[in-house]
Amino acid sequence: MTSLTRNPGAEPEPALEPEPGPERSRLLEPAAEAERESIDAEFVPAGTRGYRRVNEWLTPAGLGAGISRGLRGLFGRRAPIVDRIAIVIVLALVVVAIIGPFIAPYDPYLAQPVDALLPPSAAHWMGTDDAGRDVLSRLLTGAGTTLLAAIAVVVLTTVIGVVVASIAALSPRAVDTVIMRVCDIAMALPAMVLALGIAAALGPSLGSVVVAMVIAMWPGTTRLVRGILRVTMSSAYVESARVTGVSKAGLLARHVLPNSMDSVYVQASMEISGAIVLMAGLAYLGVGAPPPSADWGAMVAQGREYITTAWWVTTFPGLAITIAAIAFGLLGDAIRVRLDPSLRRR
Amino acid sequence: MAIYVAKRVGLAILSVWGIITIVFFLTKLIPGDAARVAAGRTATADQIAQARERLGLDKPVLEQYADFLARAVRGDLGQSASTHQNVVTDLSQTVPVTLQLVLVAMLFTIVIAVPLGTLAAALRDKAPDVAARILFVLSGGVPVFWLAILLQWLFASNLGWFPISGSNAFGAAPPDVTGFTLVDSAIAGDPAAFADSFEHLVLPALALSAPFLSTVARNVRSNLIGALDTDYVAFAVSKGAKPFRVVVHHGLRSTFGSTLTIIGMQLGWMMGAALLVETVFALPGIGVYLNQAVLNQDTFAVLGCVLVIGVVFTVASLVVDLIQIGTDPRVRASYTTGATA
């Protein structure tokens, strides 16, 4: 028997690289597509399309490639209009959160009873509240704290979730079960209820709301992350590392976590919008940044009594919350849809 | 199967106990002096000490915990420090209000979301689908309390179609039997009271159903589309079945299970969101009561509320599981063989 191993170039093998099928190329920028085509040109045989696409997505390599492709697609010229709107809004929100306090036309905290409850006008685009403060200025100033706090909550819960889920994954089965059972039990309480209790006890401040929300939300996140890790752990490359003799910790650090983080990030991006709404609800119930804070949820609560006479005081902050929540929700959804081919057409 | 049901019920009891335990120790860990609250603002040091003794707060924490559990099993949840009533009495007045609101909201959710999701799936990517999806996104992102305020302002204050707040108009309340105004007015045979009670529920329930409507409708839609893409549906169509029949008969049936699960999960979460809606519409439910209790550091009232909410959630997910075992042959099979049990 002669060995053929010395001339790998002669292999007439099918290419594994994703070929730019009609759907996929939609997500690619033309430049990237051309580059890809040049790599693939010599391989692509007919009839392997469907198999290869499924196969590509099933492997975490495909997942990773999918994310970068998805992100590129989000910014690309051929991304769906809704996704592009969501991106623009999210970027605008981030910009406002950063420069809001500097572009606010009035002092957001200075009470001027003379100007109380003025309707929207050229001077006050969104009117004034009961203390005569400019609603637009307060919205712009409050954007930073509102978004930052929501993102902080999500980042913290995600970090805790990944750490606890990893510990569970490394532990003996009994410990794993106990950890997950505790999460289940904690999840039986609505986050709203749990966070309300904790935040109230910790005293009225934005910090205590963040802490309360993290305590209320981590069990759910941990459960999700554990599920993601479990899926990755059952993949063939993790098993092949296992039979090579890699330790449990090594498996987790070098194989499982790197290939799970994409899904974790997507999960986190989807949780931001929930965090914004939950935080606003807590502020509305009276736990949150104390007055005269320009936190959006608190603004809705402050304006509530005047809704019959001055609709603008409560409507604009509520609208801001809604838009932010929807934009972040759409963004997370867009990334998720790109990751999961079965959702592509839905 | 019987073993599984017993196991599942045992697990439910265990998780209720877990919830109480977690919350009890949380109330102990976080700062605040319940005795001071109970004694009142103007209390002297002596009165506070008395209150502490009366509430058992001078005992070691573990003993307090054991006391609380022992009394809870006998149906005694202690005394509220702010209303000075038995917590059980308070709850028996407030829980029906919330449960009624949640159940009506759930009804609204199903009545709106299932047809809408079905329509969107059947007309995938056509105008009605796109419109429905925009609606899902909007209703999923809007904060419940803000929507409640807007609905109240538009339909109650401005248009006057519905009452602004409360459970009943003055003098229109049915005699209190169960606490559920709809049930009470039905028992009393009073259509006017029933209508009045329902009118008071429409806006709160609508506001409460918004975010859940989005979740359920999206699930119905994506499940239906998934089901309609399968070979057996393609087969049914090629056999000559009418597309609409296929959607309803094949698609909806396979969607039933996951929708049920979501609804079961949402029931608990609705209890949380009900907090906000009750506050807006001044409904004397468990949400308003809990909010007051939390702000007043009324430990026993908080524990009582949490217990009730936890029980509602646990019972809901138990019922969903049992229905699923009863209806879905695949789930039933997996449980009876014990593969996933």
Next chain:
Amino acid sequence: MSSQPLASRPLLTVDGLVKRFGSGNRTHTAVDKVSFELRAGEVLGLVGESGSGKSTTVRCLMGLERPDAGTLDYDGINLRRLTYAQQRRFRSEVQMVFQDPYSSLNPRMTIGRIVAEPLRVNTKLSSSARRDRVVEMLELVGLGAEHLDRYPRSFSGGQRQRIAIARALVSGPRVLVCDEPVSALDVSVQAQVLNLLKDMQEKLSLSVLFIAHDLAVVRYLCDRLVILQNGVAVEQGSRDEVYGDPQHPYTRALLEAVPRADPAGERMRRQSRLELIETRTA
């Protein structure tokens, strides 16, 4: 063909292996009292249709599943009760090539790191020594050093399987377990990978446990064969015995399924296959 030493001693012994799936009153016995041994220097084929328990057997052997009964022994080590040191020795001396090269390579690691992993885990080589060894190994399987920093996604199936083979062999194992290493590959590539395996087996005097679902693939590779059907080892023997004089009807059916480039013979075989089916169903 390899010249194996006569009466070589058994290296891997599987005795009365049982693995059941499911619990309660309805279980499925995937592997039912399977026994065989792999002798030093030989290639042993484990053949059966999908669902015959061959992969489960191997997964039990490699510690990926927990067996329900039976003994697993590697060179005097009881694999069901490994001490830490024994575990290390087993992991470094017995390596595996998986069925699907598309999913068995970590997509986030470069080829260099993938192939170096067994060295990192099982040896104390310095990183530059590891690198040299990896390059040497890659060249041995027909890939160059220029691939070191590339990721699995830019390789074809056959190339990936070569990488998997390089990874399995890099730390110098004595035993190689191959779980249908070519069944996920294009037919045109299968022969190349089989050639490579055969080549490596001879060069490195490996003992190979080779799983396959048809007899065509193993014929040219294996010294001895074990035929599995529904979790039971229905026949085992040397290649010549099994191919020349199959005892069990299932083995004969498997043999009949092997295509031959001989139209006249093929017609006859089709006839005998039909007869076989008739006798089996009668």
